[in-house]
Structures are given as C-alpha cells and as structure tokens.
Amino acid sequence: MTVQWNDLIVRDARALTASEIRDLLKVADRPEIISFAGGVPDPSLFPLADFNAIYGDLTTDEAAGRKSLQYSISEGLPALRQWIADDLATSGAVRGIDNILITCGAQQGLDMLARLLLEPGREIVVEKPSYLGAMQAFSMRRPTYVGVNMDDDGPVIAELEAAFERGVRIAYLAPDFQNPTGRSYTLERRLAVLEVARKYGAVILEDAAYCKLSYEGDVLPSLLALDETNGDPQTGTIIQLGTFSKTLVPALRIGWVCAPRPVIERLVLMTQAGDLHVSTINQEVALRAARRLFPGHLDTIRDAYRAKRNTMLAALDEFMPEAVSYTRPEGGMFIWLTLPENIDSRQLLEQALHDAKVAFVPGQAFFCDHTGRNTARLSFATEKADRIRDGIERLALLIRRVHNQ
Ligand SMILES: Cc1ncc(COP(=O)(O)O)c(C=O)c1O
Structure with missing residues (x-):
C-alpha cells in the first residue's frame, strides 16, 4: 500500500505553500539577467x-x-x-x-x-x-x-x-x-x-x-x-x-x-x-x-550600499515615467516601486525577465491580503553600479511600453 502523505502531514505543515514567484525567479541567477530580486548582501563585501x-x-x-x-x-x-x-x-x-x-x-x-x-x-x-x-x-x-x-x-x-x-x-x-x-x-x-x-x-x-x-x-x-x-x-x-x-x-x-x-x-x-x-x-x-x-567594517559596507542606493535612485529619477513613484530609503537594501494601476507586477516580471532581462520581486507577495498588485521590490545591494543603471533604464523602458498599451 502506498503512503498517504496528505493524511500523514499535519495541517500546520500543509499550510506552507511554495511560491510561484520563486520558480519564476530561478532564472534571475543567469548572468545575462540584471537582478534586483535577491534580498541578500553583496558577497564582494564579505571580509574574507x-x-x-x-x-x-x-x-x-x-x-x-x-x-x-x-x-x-x-x-x-x-x-x-x-x-x-x-x-x-x-x-x-x-x-x-x-x-x-x-x-x-x-x-x-x-x-x-x-x-x-x-x-x-x-x-x-x-x-x-x-x-x-x-x-x-x-x-x-x-x-x-x-x-x-x-x-x-x-x-x-x-x-x-x-x-x-x-x-x-x-x-x-x-x-x-x-x-x-x-x-x-x-x-x-x-x-x-x-x-x-x-x-x-x-x-x-x-x-x-x-x-x-x-x-x-x-x-x-x-x-x-x-x-x-x-x-x-x-x-x-x-x-x-x-x-x-x-x-x-x-x-x-x-x-x-x-x-x-x-x-x-x-x-x-x-x-x-x-x-x-x-x-x-x-x-x-x-x-x-x-x-x-566593528565599527570599521560597518562604515565600509554603509559606504558601498549608499553609493549603490544613490545610483539606483539617480537612474530611477532619470528614466522612470512620472506615473511611477518610489521610496527614497535612508538605509537597508530596498527601494519600493508603485506602478500605474493598470500594471500587474507579476505579468511585468515575466516580460522583464524575457524582454528586458531584468528581475525584481512583485510586491503582492508582501501583502497579507494579497493587494499591492501594482507594486514591486527592487534590491540595490548586489549589482554593480553600471548594471544598476542599465537595469533601471531597461525596466523603465518596459514600464513605459506596458503603461501606454
Ligand atoms: C526583515 C528581515 N528579518 C529577518 C531576516 C532573517 O535574517 P537571518 O535569518 O539571516 O538573520 C531577513 C532576511 O532577509 C529580513 O530581511
């Protein structure tokens, strides 16, 4: 007789679900993709x-x-x-x-x-x-x-x-x-x-x-x-x-x-x-x-992340259409985008990966009530400055195209 896993696994564990976005973002690791998706520190800053x-x-x-x-x-x-x-x-x-x-x-x-x-x-x-x-x-x-x-x-x-x-x-x-x-x-x-x-x-x-x-x-x-x-x-x-x-x-x-x-x-x-x-x-x-x-290493990583944040904000200011708003964080690793209402960021991600070769995390997953369809999280932590600028330019072009459709 085969094991009936669904009867064995308790309800609490069955409450855990795999994220479909995680599957989509598997390709974000490819070198041709500029990834703003990861929530991880920059490994080049690890004091090896x-x-x-x-x-x-x-x-x-x-x-x-x-x-x-x-x-x-x-x-x-x-x-x-x-x-x-x-x-x-x-x-x-x-x-x-x-x-x-x-x-x-x-x-x-x-x-x-x-x-x-x-x-x-x-x-x-x-x-x-x-x-x-x-x-x-x-x-x-x-x-x-x-x-x-x-x-x-x-x-x-x-x-x-x-x-x-x-x-x-x-x-x-x-x-x-x-x-x-x-x-x-x-x-x-x-x-x-x-x-x-x-x-x-x-x-x-x-x-x-x-x-x-x-x-x-x-x-x-x-x-x-x-x-x-x-x-x-x-x-x-x-x-x-x-x-x-x-x-x-x-x-x-x-x-x-x-x-x-x-x-x-x-x-x-x-x-x-x-x-x-x-x-x-x-x-x-x-x-x-x-x-x-500490505290010397903290100053080093703060300087590095500050520069990346500045690069991303400057690129957003330069390339994003007026209809997109975003946070101007004073720390951390993330910038939050609010897109025009007619843009679903999950669909945008599919196009971004395919056409623009850019990855980000659609914002809906961060809302307990599954709202926020037109939001997105960008991490500035891991990409280098030129790729940050490039990636934002490509993403902005895509958003303009989708918004005007
Ligand atoms: C807000 C927040 N809390 C907690 C964690 C968990 O961090 P760790 O388990 O690595 O200490 C993370 C990791 O990304 C985080 O972003």
Whole structure:
C-alpha cells in the first residue's frame, strides 16, 4: 500500500505553500539577467581575509579550538550575548545577557516566536506590506493576519489602535529600513506605536535586521530603547530580533532574540527540545569578527550600499515615467516601486525577465491580503553600479511600453 502523505502531514505543515514567484525567479541567477530580486548582501563585501585569520587563530589555539568544536549552552555563548548587550546599550537599549537568546539567524527567532505566541486563528498585526519570510514563519501556525497600512511616517496609528482595541495582542513591525519598502518610522510614530501597545498590553515583535545599515547618519532609537521598561529584565512591551546576516555574513546564521525573561525562559526550553544550541564555532567566530571588524567594517559596507542606493535612485529619477513613484530609503537594501494601476507586477516580471532581462520581486507577495498588485521590490545591494543603471533604464523602458498599451 502506498503512503498517504496528505493524511500523514499535519495541517500546520500543509499550510506552507511554495511560491510561484520563486520558480519564476530561478532564472534571475543567469548572468545575462540584471537582478534586483535577491534580498541578500553583496558577497564582494564579505571580509574574507578576516575570516581566514579568525578561523586560523581559533583552530591553532588548542584550548579555544577544542572548546569551539564542543556542545555549548542553549542560551548562546555568554561572551557573545554580552557583546550584543553592550552593543544594544550603545544605542540606548539597556538589557542584560539573560534577556538574550542566540538563534540560528533572526529567521529562527521568528519561527520560535511564532510557535510561542501564535496558534490557529490567533490574530497578529503585520505591516502592509511586510517581510515575506516573517509571514512564512507565522503562517505555519495558521494565525489570522490583521494588515495595517503604512504612510511615510510608519504604521497608521488609528488602524493599529483599532486592532488592539478589539483584542489583538501581537504586532510584527520593522521600524528601520523595512524589507520590502526601505521605509523607517519617524521618532513621533515610534513613540505613538509604543503608547498604544502599552495602553492595551500588546506585544511588539520588533525586527531590527537592517538597523545598522543607515546611510544618512545615526538611526533613530529602536522601540526596545524607547520602551519605558528599559533596564527591567522581567517586563517590557518589545521583543527585538537582531542578526549578523546583514552586517557580517549570513552564512554564520547568528541572530538573536532580546526579550523579557519570561519569554527567554520559554525559548531556552524550546531550544533545548529543538536544536540544543546554535553552532558553537559559528558563535565564537561571530564574536571574534564583531570585536575585530566593528565599527570599521560597518562604515565600509554603509559606504558601498549608499553609493549603490544613490545610483539606483539617480537612474530611477532619470528614466522612470512620472506615473511611477518610489521610496527614497535612508538605509537597508530596498527601494519600493508603485506602478500605474493598470500594471500587474507579476505579468511585468515575466516580460522583464524575457524582454528586458531584468528581475525584481512583485510586491503582492508582501501583502497579507494579497493587494499591492501594482507594486514591486527592487534590491540595490548586489549589482554593480553600471548594471544598476542599465537595469533601471531597461525596466523603465518596459514600464513605459506596458503603461501606454
Ligand atoms: C526583515 C528581515 N528579518 C529577518 C531576516 C532573517 O535574517 P537571518 O535569518 O539571516 O538573520 C531577513 C532576511 O532577509 C529580513 O530581511
């Protein structure tokens, strides 16, 4: 008798669906395609020589080498958590190492928080649009999404408050250089978000993945830093997710969750039952890399990404028709396009891949309610300046053609 997989695989896992866009974008890796689709850092910025030295030092130091190849505690290496706590403190968020759990990238943090806080039908607020990977992690628990619209200053507070007022208690928000729009919240909006969250006892999952990638000076204080329970390890409105993926390298898979103790205690138990801990050697390497490379390396990558952003914005200004609007992000990796209403960005992608040899991500996938048909995400992170300019020119030509049809 053949195995009936559909009867065996649980509903939560069946809730996961493959994205048709992913299939379309498989061709984006071809060299003839100029790709603004990937959400990944520029590999030419990875500090390879430093990693060579760090791995060399670590494996020739007998005691440190053996220790880094051993099992370790589920919370994560104390020295690494201390480094993260110290770094948070420099941006005004006072938390101890007992408020920090090391995770396998911020993505694992999202998955664990979904398992901790969501269940079928429970409502969660997400931005419209929001980070697709977070919604994928949440969807495994089959929650009900409550989409909140965004304006240039952040989420529309009346909508957030309306959700909290009728009982929603969790919101996933990204105040800095959001994926996919590149937008950041103003200070006033951050304070307003915190005020309504506190008023209703709601929790905010603050995704800080891009907070260090600022190209116009200092970033605004995080929600974690602005929370009035700052310094109290037990309470708080904010659970923050951080990562080294955008600032060092994603392959180490080192991220963290910073949360009040009751949350961390549960997450540690889940780690013990799940994957025991994040790779010891990767944590040790991340710590050594952070000590050795920051803040100098951050300046290097900020300069490189700022130049790419400028190139893309200048090309958009030069080539895009009036009917297309776009964000002017002060950091991160993404620019968000709003196309004329008559353009469906999924169809545009097919033409862009075929005719213009340009790739981007259609925006609809980032909306929990599947709106945003005429939007698109462009990443400026990986292509070189001449290809960025070329790709935008080709895309703009295609958009003009499609728009006038
Ligand atoms: C907003 C956001 N959050 C979290 C992640 C996950 O990052 P990682 O798991 O590599 O730390 C990403 C990755 O692209 C992201 O864009």
